[in-house]
Amino acid sequence: MELSELEKIRLKKVFELRAGGIEPYPTRANRTHTSQEAIAAFEAAEKQADPAPVEVTLAGRLRAIRPMGKVVFAHIEDGAGRIQLFFRVNELGEDQLRHFTEYFDLGDFIEAFGVMFRTRTGEVTLHVHRFRMLAKAISPLPAAKDEVVDGQIIRHATLSDPELRYRQRYADLAVNPEVREIFRKRAAIVRALREFLDERGFLEVETPILQPIYGGAAARPFITYHNQLKQQLYLRISFELYLKRLLVGGYERVYEIGRDFRNEGVSFKHNPEFTQLEFYMAYADYLKVMSLTEEMLAYVCDRVLGTRQVTFNGHVIDFNPPWRRISLREALIEAVGIDIAQHPTTESLAEAMRQKGLAVKPNAPRGKLIEGMLGDFVEPNLIQPTFIYDYPRDISPLAKNKPDDPNTVERFEGYVGGMELCNAFTELNDPLEQEKRFLEMGRTYEAEDEDRHPMDEDYLRAMAYGMPPNGGFGMGVDRLVMLLTDRRSIREVILFPHLREREDD
RNA sequence: GGGCGUGUAGCUCAACAGGCAGAGCAGUGGCCUUUUAAGCCAUUGGUUCAGGGUUCGAAUCCCUGCACGCUCACCA
Structure with missing residues (x-):
């Protein structure tokens, strides 16, 4: 030293x-x-x-x-x-x-x-x-002086260098009381989520982080290796497939709060490891889950902040139910003037997008094009809590079809503050259909595509024993903490965010 | 990965258009028995992110690299 x-x-x-x-x-x-x-x-x-x-x-x-x-x-x-x-x-x-x-x-x-x-x-x-x-x-300590005026601490020459703050979080915490407050709030938020689910008969469980086959989301995994078993393992990218196996086992309501790992870029709303809440609820569908989501977030606001009006990024966000609900189709008609129902094929949709002067990603399947427009033109404007519902089947291989529309699944995403906060669907529980979807994914995407869902034979075997119809839900807890603490960067709500390694460390 | 920006004392920041690298706080020595950014006097402290180049002369201009921030792409 x-x-x-x-x-x-x-x-x-x-x-x-x-x-x-x-x-x-x-x-x-x-x-x-x-x-x-x-x-x-x-x-x-x-x-x-x-x-x-x-x-x-x-x-x-x-x-x-x-x-x-x-x-x-x-x-x-x-x-x-x-x-x-x-x-x-x-x-x-x-x-x-x-x-x-x-x-x-x-x-x-x-x-x-x-x-x-x-x-x-x-x-x-x-x-x-x-x-x-x-x-x-x-x-x-890397701070100069504090002044106390009317009980308020005014810090002069406060520690503000983000690099130092994240690399030496202990110093950041030691000198910046409001940073300590963020993580107290974070703990309270997680506690409130648990309370809410526990009170409703959900069982908290723990499922493998090291998985022989990853799945449940579209992301590239971190790969690791078990020496003695001579086996390649993946750090989980979601909990989904394991939690749903538990429904086969007879638990009707399960949830897990834990870490997911995705080998993707970092940004103000992405960290390679992040905290996710997922729950699965037998005999519920996505509409039921939508209501429960509204209730849950209102509950968390009440418990943690004592109000459902939250200031984020200069906006006052109102978490009072019900949230605005708009179908993905309507949202896109509104935002870009394209009716995806009129374009059932990739080629037709791509052509419509070109006519609007939109860039069309080559080789992208229809669902990815739709998702792209959603992210570009709809998501940033969804400041107040909003559910976008009914998604294309080809980007939702684990969700159940709408009964009257084979190309659309019962899925919704919740958006708040211009960010995707949660994702949920009526879960697919037909083992034959699920196998077809896995195979479809394998065909639709190139072998190296990160969105390719690997076939999980054991998951299909589980489903073959009978899985009750159920609704599932996933939420980025870090993002919820961002919203409730008015922080614009995910790094502000993770104690030790990932930073590039330094040679002199 | 691309674009833009930032990097100067332990901390927060100056230094015009290339001309002796500075201030406040912290530190050190001294004065001070109810202060609270205490005050007053004195004083120490620099690989100006790293490496190279241009120049009589570089914190400043140019190139390369590193780190961080913002942003775009991918993703929650």
């Missing part, structure tokens, strides 16, 4: 403390109160006629030090917030006060025992009688 001049000075203090018989990293701490507990205890005592002194031992990280000769003010930060410490020569003596100013730096963890009081300016503060080092920091 290369040390800066600043770090060398601090390291020297570590050695000097040890030489003086003081352990700079003691084994145990003796905190009695958090910052907020101490303040609450003092304020409660203040209200009494003849209050006893409130003695506490606090612990936390030094975030501000203001020496004023024979007294020193400091602020420490702990998990609950901030609190001021007051050091005075009268109680501590010259030696101890000097010990503090010489050996304690910003970023150090300190333990302080004393009596709570209120300063002239009215701030509830710990009058320190004893203190000791809990953990000496060698490296300075």
Whole structure:
């Protein structure tokens, strides 16, 4: 580890403390109160006629030090917030006060025992009688100063370099409280999703991440290898095929929240590993799932934010059910003036697109062309929660046909804030039809196409035992967190987002 | 992968049109017994992302590379 001049000075203090018989990293701490507990205890005592002194031992990280000769003010930060410490020569003596100013730096963890009081300016503060080092920091935290105005912390020269923030998330979290708040909210969101599903009789399960055959979505997988079994394995790109096997097994409602891995490009809404929620519900269809989706997101908003009006990217998004519902066909007529029902073949659709001056991707099947127009012309405008429903069969090999239309499947996608948030369908449960679809996919796409769905014989075998009709649902949890925390980049809601490897790391 | 942009002290940023690389905060030394971006005096600190080129002279202009951001393509 290369040390800066600043770090060398601090390291020297570590050695000097040890030489003086003081352990700079003691084994145990003796905190009695958090910052907020101490303040609450003092304020409660203040209200009494003849209050006893409130003695506490606090612990936390030094975030501000203001020496004023024979007294020193400091602020420490702990998990609950901030609190001021007051050091005075009268109680501590010259030696101890000097010990503090010489050996304690910003970023150090300190333990302080004393009596709570209120300063002239009215701030509830710990009058320190004893203190000791809990953990000496060698490296300075990458932030300059905080100012507290009316209880609000204003940070001057805040850590803002995105690279440093993501690579050294610990430093980002240490100095940016609002970043800590994002991940508290993220935990609350996931908790609310679980509560919602648990309350409705869903069973949470865990299915393989290492899979011999990947499937359930259109994406390139990460490939790995099991040495002893001499077997190639894939990191899952979805949970779908395993969760539906469980319906064959007799569970009627299952869900999983976990990580998917897709070997694709990264962007503001894509990370190579991301968190997905999928659930499957026997005897439901996609309309039922649509309603449940509305209910679930409203529930999450209520639990996490206390409101269903969410500000995202300058828009106020209203999660109150019902969401706008529009068929894919109508949405495309509206957005690009092409009626896909009038163009049942790839060639006919491609021709219509050319007439509108749209680029047509060569060799793309009909469904991909439709999907392309959806992404280009519809998705960015879907700010308020919207369900787009009824998708082309050829891009939805696991979804069931509409009874009266063999080219269209019962599928919907939920869009919010201009992003696709979730995807769901009435699940295909006819094993013969499913086999046909797998074979179709193999024919429609080139062998190397990432959208090719590999044949999963075991999945077909499972379905052959009988799978109840069911509705399935998948949602990008990271994107939901983006929406509910008003973050425009997925990297802001993933603690350690993927970054290119650096040589000097 | 393509396009645009950014990279300067520990942190946040300056440095015009090529002419001695700077400020605030942090650090260090000193003064200061109710401050809160404390203040005052003094002071340390640089491979200007890396490598090459043009020039009497490069943080600045050119080339290559690296990283990050935005964006396009693919995907949730």
